Amino acid sequence: MKHPYTMPGLTLGILGGGQLGRMMCIEARRMGITTICLDPSPNPPAKGVADLCIQGDLYDPVKIQELAEKAQVLTFEIEHVNTGYLQTLETQGFTIYPSPKSLQVIQDKFVQKTLFAQANLPVPPFARTYKELNLPFPLVQKTRTGGYDGRGVSILADETQVATKGLEGETFFEELVDFDLEIAVLLARSPSGETAVWPVVEMVFDPATQICTKVCAPARIPAEIEQEAIRVSIGAVQVLDGVGVFAVELFVSNSNSNGAPRVLINEVAPRPHNSGHWTIEGSLTSQFAQHLRAVCGLPLGSTDLTMPSVMINLLGEPGAQGKPTIQGYEQALAIPGLSFHWYEKSLVSTQRKMGHVTVTRPNLEDALRLADQAQNLLTITGEPL
Amino acid sequence: MKHPYTMPGLTLGILGGGQLGRMMCIEARRMGITTICLDPSPNPPAKGVADLCIQGDLYDPVKIQELAEKAQVLTFEIEHVNTGYLQTLETQGFTIYPSPKSLQVIQDKFVQKTLFAQANLPVPPFARTYKELNLPFPLVQKTRTGGYDGRGVSILADETQVATKGLEGETFFEELVDFDLEIAVLLARSPSGETAVWPVVEMVFDPATQICTKVCAPARIPAEIEQEAIRVSIGAVQVLDGVGVFAVELFVSNSNSNGAPRVLINEVAPRPHNSGHWTIEGSLTSQFAQHLRAVCGLPLGSTDLTMPSVMINLLGEPGAQGKPTIQGYEQALAIPGLSFHWYEKSLVSTQRKMGHVTVTRPNLEDALRLADQAQNLLTITGEPL
Numbered sequence: 001m002k003h004p005y006t007m008p009g010l011t012l013g014i015l016g017g018g019q020l021g022r023m024m025c026i027e028a029r030r031m032g033i034t035t036i037c038l039d040p041s042p043n044p045p046a047k048g049v050a051d052l053c054i055q056g057d058l059y060d061p062v063k064i065q066e067l068a069e070k071a072q073v074l075t076f077e078i079e080h081v082n083t084g085y086l087q088t089l090e091t092q093g094f095t096i097y098p099s100p101k102s103l104q105v106i107q108d109k110f111v112q113k114t115l116f117a118q119a120n121l122p123v124p125p126f127a128r129t130y131k132e133l134n135l136p137f138p139l140v141q142k143t144r145t146g147g148y149d150g151r152g153v154s155i156l157a158d159e160t161q162v163a164t165k166g167l168e169g170e171t172f173f174e175e176l177v178d179f180d181l182e183i184a185v186l187l188a189r190s191p192s193g194e195t196a197v198w199p200v201v202e203m204v205f206d207p208a209t210q211i212c213t214k215v216c217a218p219a220r221i222p223a224e225i226e227q228e229a230i231r232v233s234i235g236a237v238q239v240l241d242g243v244g245v246f247a248v249e250l251f252v253s254n255s256n257s258n259g260a261p262r263v264l265i266n267e268v269a270p271r272p273h274n275s276g277h278w279t280i281e282g283s284l285t286s287q288f289a290q291h292l293r294a295v296c297g298l299p300l301g302s303t304d305l306t307m308p309s310v311m312i313n314l315l316g317e318p319g320a321q322g323k324p325t326i327q328g329y330e331q332a333l334a335i336p337g338l339s340f341h342w343y344e345k346s347l348v349s350t351q352r353k354m355g356h357v358t359v360t361r362p363n364l365e366d367a368l369r370l371a372d373q374a375q376n377l378l379t380i381t382g383e384p385l
Numbered sequence: 386m387k388h389p390y391t392m393p394g395l396t397l398g399i400l401g402g403g404q405l406g407r408m409m410c411i412e413a414r415r416m417g418i419t420t421i422c423l424d425p426s427p428n429p430p431a432k433g434v435a436d437l438c439i440q441g442d443l444y445d446p447v448k449i450q451e452l453a454e455k456a457q458v459l460t461f462e463i464e465h466v467n468t469g470y471l472q473t474l475e476t477q478g479f480t481i482y483p484s485p486k487s488l489q490v491i492q493d494k495f496v497q498k499t500l501f502a503q504a505n506l507p508v509p510p511f512a513r514t515y516k517e518l519n520l521p522f523p524l525v526q527k528t529r530t531g532g533y534d535g536r537g538v539s540i541l542a543d544e545t546q547v548a549t550k551g552l553e554g555e556t557f558f559e560e561l562v563d564f565d566l567e568i569a570v571l572l573a574r575s576p577s578g579e580t581a582v583w584p585v586v587e588m589v590f591d592p593a594t595q596i597c598t599k600v601c602a603p604a605r606i607p608a609e610i611e612q613e614a615i616r617v618s619i620g621a622v623q624v625l626d627g628v629g630v631f632a633v634e635l636f637v638s639n640s641n642s643n644g645a646p647r648v649l650i651n652e653v654a655p656r657p658h659n660s661g662h663w664t665i666e667g668s669l670t671s672q673f674a675q676h677l678r679a680v681c682g683l684p685l686g687s688t689d690l691t692m693p694s695v696m697i698n699l700l701g702e703p704g705a706q707g708k709p710t711i712q713g714y715e716q717a718l719a720i721p722g723l724s725f726h727w728y729e730k731s732l733v734s735t736q737r738k739m740g741h742v743t744v745t746r747p748n749l750e751d752a753l754r755l756a757d758q759a760q761n762l763l764t765i766t767g768e769p770l
Contacts, residue, residue, distance in 0.1 A: 007711040008727055032727030284722050284745055299719035306691040326392040334684035337669050342393060342417030360669055
């Protein structure tokens, strides 16, 4: 640590003040940790819960330096930040977790995948050009940097679509995996290399928007798939020398040559992740508390499941704009085991993540059924400002 | 409701901004409820998490009116408030839960006990004077109003101590119950009379200070005692026509004439309570979230236990003063299943409640053992400002 501290007094600087930063700040309040967020918005979701919000661009060296000077540890809740300047700060002795180096690798999906492949971790076949890839269409094209929530991904049915549906900028191509299931492994790694892994979860995506709509904890998968997914995910975070909470999204597929299920790494997020929101209710340590523990060099908490949990995202309805309003709030709160989470975003838009709910029940089937009820009851619309 | 609302937009006014108000505000943030606290301190524990803190005395009609005008619902986190003015506001159409009437009854322990006795709820024998009580010494003398955490209570060994150790002001006398155990029943009641009860807990008090040091959930008591405690507690809250979360503290004693265990009501708190802090981790709905649901007229949440939990209070060390510092923080966080809660009070003093920790484990014996470890590791001292 560049600055010594006693408790309370440990201050964490967070690049970004969105819902992930917000939920980190709430846990920090409980744990006696002070938080300062840097966010371009004057009124980001973390505003009401952080000790201080600095308004500024996440690429502005002056603002990042200001944040660093006030904190003992720096972290981020979004990957789109000035990694180069974070590296400069690191050489000046500032503590930054995950390290700018791991972030830089993750920011470039092509570099990330190359590193995993070199470490013999299973990834779908990929190459810079579709000719190099040498696989039959359909193929997936991805931008190397900047994509999220389905942005920066294009599925190309045949060679003619490379011209018509191809992406701009630096891209690469990979096999369109015919997966049966998408799962995620959420884990934390401390500066000393200690890891703590939560039970593996299933992720359900909207086929149209590719936004995650539902997460089911634990995943309904055979033990050998779970073990393989955990092995691969710990390997991936070790290869990245990651410190903090990481989410590894994986495909489970039956389509390899000998018919045995295979597990393939899709993407890695170097931070708390939508697939881990269920941990607030469903685990002894939430992903946000765990991230604080990990990046502050504190002992990791127990990742034991307390009860099966299903999380659904509350997204802005198609066409919604203006001030958000919640329909079905009271009815949803009548669902047993339901916890409601609102992110306090001042504006709603189509598919924007406005909040989430988690249903926690003694058995997963009930949690799934009740989460579907909540999904049907709750809609987020907008009204004129 | 005097003011209509849509969600988000429901605003709760809270008289008091101490640790209970703070923990209400944290849950409110999650649930999309706006909070405004009134507190005499410029920097109360709720400051960093409430949407607004008004500085002012809890007996000042002008300040209470200001709070009420900004909110759809009023509640309180401390009993020492201007009940008379709240009654005036209620007649003006403001929604206040628990009602000023129930609060008024609870504020006067003599009136409270009289009401319970009239409803055939079990209370220790009591009377205005020790002569009326007509029981052998030792006896307990209590002030009718204003006592808490052992203040306002005196144990008198014999008649001569009535003069030497007797309390000032309006008091009453009651039997010194030779109890085996102190337990608490935490429950919520909605405006429509729906109740939700958490598992009964054991409370452990420091014999010297009479401050609660440890709470053990669930209580290790026979099922018939648990059922009787719940029956009596629901009865007490119904008699008070209570709305919100209530904690009923009871004595369990073997000392009645036929040797069967008896359950006696000791005190009722008309708000979330120290005996319910464990619900943040150990139950599907925390007492703070449930209080918000109840006073806002929303459906009550599930009070199911997720895992056995033991809570210990973090109190200022004897002689501690100045800026608080935490010793043993990192070591305590290594205890499996431990959650750390800090209240952000700017000054520490002897026995002041500065925070708490909860240890949640698959079995209660482990939770108890680990909570004792935490108790030994953690000390809260002070340093000069």
